[in-house]
Amino acid sequence: MTHDLIKDGKFEYYITGKGTPIIILHGLMGGLSNFQGVIDYFPSKGYQVVVPTLPLYTTPLIKTSVGTFAKHINAFIDHMGWKEVILLGN
Numbered sequence: 001m002t003h004d005l006i007k008d009g010k011f012e013y014y015i016t017g018k019g020t021p022i023i024i025l026h027g028l029m030g031g032l033s034n035f036q037g038v039i040d041y042f043p044s045k046g047y048q049v050v051v052p053t054l055p056l057y058t059t060p061l062i063k064t065s066v067g068t069f070a071k072h073i074n075a076f077i078d079h080m081g082w083k084e085v086i087l088l089g090n
Contacts, residue, residue, distance in 0.1 A: 003039075005053065011076050013052040017043025021082055024051045025073065025089035034090065047086075052076050 003014040022042055024035050035051065042049050054069050077085055 003051075009079065010055075011052060011079060013050055013076070014039075015048065015050045017046075017048040019043075019046040019048050020084060020086060021048045021050050021080070022086045022088055023073065023077070024049065025087060026051065026054065035088075038088065050080075 005012050005014055016039060022038070024038060026034065039049050039051070052073065055072060056064070073087075
């Protein structure tokens with residue numbers, strides 16, 4: 001399975017559908033394929049499904065933390081101009 005990722009400044013993500021964004025947060029070893037059911041299901045229900053890549057391999061090890069990734073996702077949400085989102089993680 002392949003998905004075309006959008007590169008937008010410091011952000012990289014997959015997006016499909018229209019409506020309230022559901023942001024899928026993958027785990028440390030997770031990939032888009034882990035969420036294929038969500039990616040396929042929710043756009044037809046009026047949601048936009050977004051899977052941003054987390055900077056796991058570009059963040060210095062000493063700064064690799066939940067807090068660092070939370071700041072990255074917050075900056076991504078601000079960058080996209082969203083006021084309300086649904087966060088989904090594993």
